[in-house]
Amino acid sequence: MKGALWKWLGAMLVFYALIAGMLLPVPRLPILNETIRNLYFHVGMWFSMLSLWGGSAWFALLQLRTGDSKSDLKSNAAAEVGFVFGILGLLTGMLWAQFTWGKFWVNDPKLNGTAMSLLMYLAYFVLRSSVDDPNRRARLSAVYNLFAFVLMIVFIQVLPRFTDSLHPGNGGNPAFSQYDLDSGMRTVFYPAMIGWILLGYWILDLRARIRFLELKTPG
Amino acid sequence: MTKSSRVAPIHLFRFLIKLEGRQRSFVFQSLVYALSTAYIASLVFPNGANAQTWNGLLWMTLAFNAITASTHSFDREAGPRYFYLLGLVKPETLFLSKWAVAVLASVSLALLNLFLFSVFLGWPAQNALGYTLHSLCGAMGFGALLTTTSALASRTGRNLGLMAVLSLPLLVPSLIVGVRGGERFALGLSAVEYSLGSLGLGLLATALGYLLFPYLWRD
Numbered sequence: 001m002k003g004a005l006w007k008w009l010g011a012m013l014v015f016y017a018l019i020a021g022m023l024l025p026v027p028r029l030p031i032l033n034e035t036i037r038n039l040y041f042h043v044g045m046w047f048s049m050l051s052l053w054g055g056s057a058w059f060a061l062l063q064l065r066t067g068d069s070k071s072d073l074k075s076n077a078a079a080e081v082g083f084v085f086g087i088l089g090l091l092t093g094m095l096w097a098q099f100t101w102g103k104f105w106v107n108d109p110k111l112n113g114t115a116m117s118l119l120m121y122l123a124y125f126v127l128r129s130s131v132d133d134p135n136r137r138a139r140l141s142a143v144y145n146l147f148a149f150v151l152m153i154v155f156i157q158v159l160p161r162f163t164d165s166l167h168p169g170n171g172g173n174p175a176f177s178q179y180d181l182d183s184g185m186r187t188v189f190y191p192a193m194i195g196w197i198l199l200g201y202w203i204l205d206l207r208a209r210i211r212f213l214e215l216k217t218p219g
Numbered sequence: 220m221t222k223s224s225r226v227a228p229i230h231l232f233r234f235l236i237k238l239e240g241r242q243r244s245f246v247f248q249s250l251v252y253a254l255s256t257a258y259i260a261s262l263v264f265p266n267g268a269n270a271q272t273w274n275g276l277l278w279m280t281l282a283f284n285a286i287t288a289s290t291h292s293f294d295r296e297a298g299p300r301y302f303y304l305l306g307l308v309k310p311e312t313l314f315l316s317k318w319a320v321a322v323l324a325s326v327s328l329a330l331l332n333l334f335l336f337s338v339f340l341g342w343p344a345q346n347a348l349g350y351t352l353h354s355l356c357g358a359m360g361f362g363a364l365l366t367t368t369s370a371l372a373s374r375t376g377r378n379l380g381l382m383a384v385l386s387l388p389l390l391v392p393s394l395i396v397g398v399r400g401g402e403r404f405a406l407g408l409s410a411v412e413y414s415l416g417s418l419g420l421g422l423l424a425t426a427l428g429y430l431l432f433p434y435l436w437r438d
């Protein structure tokens with residue numbers, strides 16, 4: 001119960017985001033209209049995805065430093081859960097794009113960054129499945145994980161500065177601008193982001209524990 | 220330790236270059252690959268291509284040629300020579316000399332590609348010197364990045380398919396910066412910041428590879 005406090009917090013924040021995100025008033029803007037509520041969900045997927053992949057890289061680093069097989073297991077699980085959040089972020093984003101920009105897929109630096117990072121983790125899974133020896137698999141995939149993660153972070157932080165983007169706060173600055181967000185929306189947005197991240201880590205925790213039990217169970 | 224530190228990267232580099240000279244099949248393979256891709260490109264566009272298409276085609280060719288050329292760069296180290304080198308040189312030394320060979324190969328392949336493209340498809344780039352130097356910066360970045368992925372792929376023991384799968388997602392940033400900069404140079408504009416971006420990505424990949432390579436190399 002005591003250790004599960006963050007899980008309760010995460011669940012409550014996600015429920016708060018679902019209810020308040022649908023019911024609380026939002027600014028009425030042309031084109032965006034009510035789709036602006038997608039901000040609480042679409043952006044939350046990315047926050048969760050990036051923090052999970054950050055965790056995956058962290059466990060990969062631990063694996064290389066200590067050679068501990070549990071870190072490898074957690075690193076892999078975090079990459080998988082992050083990948084699922086990435087797909088969800090892509091789907092929510094595509095729906096949003098269809099209703100605001102008129103197309104499901106546009107050529108935008110953020111979308112390129114997403115496509116690249118999803119491909120990267122697919123390559124990571126391919127790499128894992130093609131090495132049989134568990135120790136070598138752990139080490140090789142940890143190296144690829146760190147290599148790819150650092151390149152991805154640089155790519156999604158640096159490249160949008162070169163080109164214009166349809167996303168808000170872009171064309172010079174890939175981050176949020178402080179004037180973009182209405183103050184009423186902030187009261188939902190920030191708790192929602194924390195909620196999604198905690199939910200992501202909860203799923204990671206469960207997945208890593210299942211994997212660990214599978215590893216310990218013979219046959 | 221005393222034995223390992225006696226071999227400097229430059230000696231190993233000379234040794235590796237000498238090996239390439241003795242056993243020419245990989246060099247020959249890269250030459251034929253470059254020649255056939257340039258010729259196929261000229262068949263695809265019989266009436267010549269406009270600057271943008273030409274530039275895009277050239278960068279695709281550069282990327283795939285670099286992948287093909289570096290696919291086998293760690294093949295010779297897979298057999299008995301692996302143990303020989305493991306005892307003789309530090310992993311960092313091996314990485315630096317392999318890196319130098321890969322960058323040299325990638326840059327000379329890029330020069331060859333530029334020449335072949337100008338023969339078969341014409342030369343629409345206006346700022347010729349800028350364009351050439353920019354391509355060489357991009358090729359350097361490719362070579363630097365592919366050293367690590369090639370080492371990874373060879374350590375899995377299932378090299379052929381895995382090399383492209385692991386490399387392509389990671390090449391995306393360098394490729395995008397390279398193509399966008401190339402477009403500007405081709406139109407006669409200056410785009411030194413793109414060339415610097417390519418170099419920066421190459422340096423980052425080098426630094427990461429240098430730090431991670433020892434974990435790859437030792438079993």
